[in-house]
Amino acid sequence: MDKEFSVDSDGLHQAVDLMSRDFSYAEGLHLPIELPQLGIGSTAALNSLAPNILGGAARLGEATSFAHMDPPTPWITWAMTLWNASLNQNLLHPATAPVARQMEQRVIAWLAPFFGMDGGHMTPGSTVANLTALWSARECAGVTQVIASDGAHLSIAKAAHILGLKYLSVPIDASGSMDAAQLPTDLSKSALVLTAGATSTGAIDPFDLVGRAAWTHVDAAWSGPMRLSGYANLLTGIELADSVAVSAHKWLFQPKESALVLFKDTGKAHAAVSFGGAYLATPNVGVLGSHGATATALLATLLAWGREGVAQRIEHCMDLARRLRDFVANDERLEIYAEPQSGIVVWRPKDDRLFDQVLQQLPVGSTSTTSIAGGRWFRNVAANPSADIDLLIATIQKALAVC
Numbered sequence: 001m002d003k004e005f006s007v008d009s010d011g012l013h014q015a016v017d018l019m020s021r022d023f024s025y026a027e028g029l030h031l032p033i034e035l036p037q038l039g040i041g042s043t044a045a046l047n048s049l050a051p052n053i054l055g056g057a058a059r060l061g062e063a064t065s066f067a068h069m070d071p072p073t074p075w076i077t078w079a080m081t082l083w084n085a086s087l088n089q090n091l092l093h094p095a096t097a098p099v100a101r102q103m104e105q106r107v108i109a110w111l112a113p114f115f116g117m118d119g120g121h122m123t124p125g126s127t128v129a130n131l132t133a134l135w136s137a138r139e140c141a142g143v144t145q146v147i148a149s150d151g152a153h154l155s156i157a158k159a160a161h162i163l164g165l166k167y168l169s170v171p172i173d174a175s176g177s178m179d180a181a182q183l184p185t186d187l188s189k190s191a192l193v194l195t196a197g198a199t200s201t202g203a204i205d206p207f208d209l210v211g212r213a214a215w216t217h218v219d220a221a222w223s224g225p226m227r228l229s230g231y232a233n234l235l236t237g238i239e240l241a242d243s244v245a246v247s248a249h250k251w252l253f254q255p256k257e258s259a260l261v262l263f264k265d266t267g268k269a270h271a272a273v274s275f276g277g278a279y280l281a282t283p284n285v286g287v288l289g290s291h292g293a294t295a296t297a298l299l300a301t302l303l304a305w306g307r308e309g310v311a312q313r314i315e316h317c318m319d320l321a322r323r324l325r326d327f328v329a330n331d332e333r334l335e336i337y338a339e340p341q342s343g344i345v346v347w348r349p350k351d352d353r354l355f356d357q358v359l360q361q362l363p364v365g366s367t368s369t370t371s372i373a374g375g376r377w378f379r380n381v382a383a384n385p386s387a388d389i390d391l392l393i394a395t396i397q398k399a400l401a402v403c
């Protein structure tokens with residue numbers, strides 16, 4: 001037996017010990033330019049990569065991390081990822097991944113009802129979830145066009161392009177939501193995509209539009225997990241959609257790549273995107289071929305935290321966003337783009353000359369920028385329950401004072 005393929009407790013313990021070491025960014029990337037002829041061994045590789053990998057990454061759970069939709073991940077998911085990598089199951093083959101397949105089915109069965117859906121499957125992200133849903137829409141409802149708002153994620157236009165469907169973009173209103181008055185009247189050949197939590201602004205499209213088109217897909221990549229929280233009613237109407245996409249690697253705190261595509265009628269939707277193969281015991285559903293056991297990390301998190309544990313963390317993130325919103329709204333040097341709807345705060349100094357100066361003073365990873373209708377804005381995303389909002393506010397105040 002080649003021992004590289006068995007459990008090396010010392011090596012794995014060392015990997016864990018290295019995680020709590022403080023590597024500075026300065027250590028740089030010391031890698032051979034050419035593919036090495038001879039290996040240095042696993043332990044040496046581990047030690048040589050630690051400063052690069054562990055020191056060269058943003059820490060998404062640190063106090064000022066408030067810029068992007070990428071959350072810190074709970075340690076139980078690290079353990080599951082380790083097990084997954086060692087087992088390397090392929091959910092394409094029921095015979096070799098019997099339990100992993102059931103785990104994915106169970107996690108889907110736990111989550112789908114929050115969205116009024118009856119099933120679905122996991123994908124590596126909502127980009128693929130959106131593509132899969134619109135592929136089903138084309139097969140099941142014969143749609144020839146995809147309609148979404150100007151605030152929709154680029155993956156919607158990308159999916160329409162791949163599927164050979166026309167793409168129509170509808171203007172947004174002042175809050176960043178789809179302006180329903182600008183929709184075409186005949187939606188009988190259209191898949192209407194409503195965004196729950198636009199990437200730039202967090203805006204939620206009007207859900208009274210669900211059901212008006214031949215197929216309604218809700219892109220809930222960001223804010224979908226609010227359905228498990230006290231904010232569930234902000235997405236009322238989602239339960240009437242034909243399909244829903246949710247990124248678990250955003251507000252369900254999962255390591256990438258983890259997302260769900262859910263369907264109202266999964267039997268029909270899956271049948272429309274299934275292919276058989278001589279070597280396959282069951283048909284291959286959806287876009288992916290080989291498919292890993294990502295579900296186990298999500299299942300473990302939900303088992304560890306329960307719905308309440310997820311809800312508390314999302315609600316806490318919403319509180320952090322609310323505190324930042326209140327600060328911006330009460331400082332007359334600043335303006336807010338619109339009332340935050342799903343934990344994303346978009347704001348800027350009223351005086352555009354201060355924009356770059358303030359940005360330079362803010363810690364890397366604390367604030368991102370976005371462009372809306374040609375205007376530049378700062379954007380904060382409440383994906384980190386450990387963020388220290390007082391510290392961030394103090395930092396913004398200091399940056400303004402310097403200007």
Ligand SMILES: *Cc1c(COP(=O)(O)O)cnc(C)c1O
Nearest residue numbers: 125126127153199219221222247
């Ligand atoms: C992030 C995001 C996506 C894409 O999801 P990935 O998981 O990054 O592929 C799609 N739609 C919205 C609204 C998003 O915020």
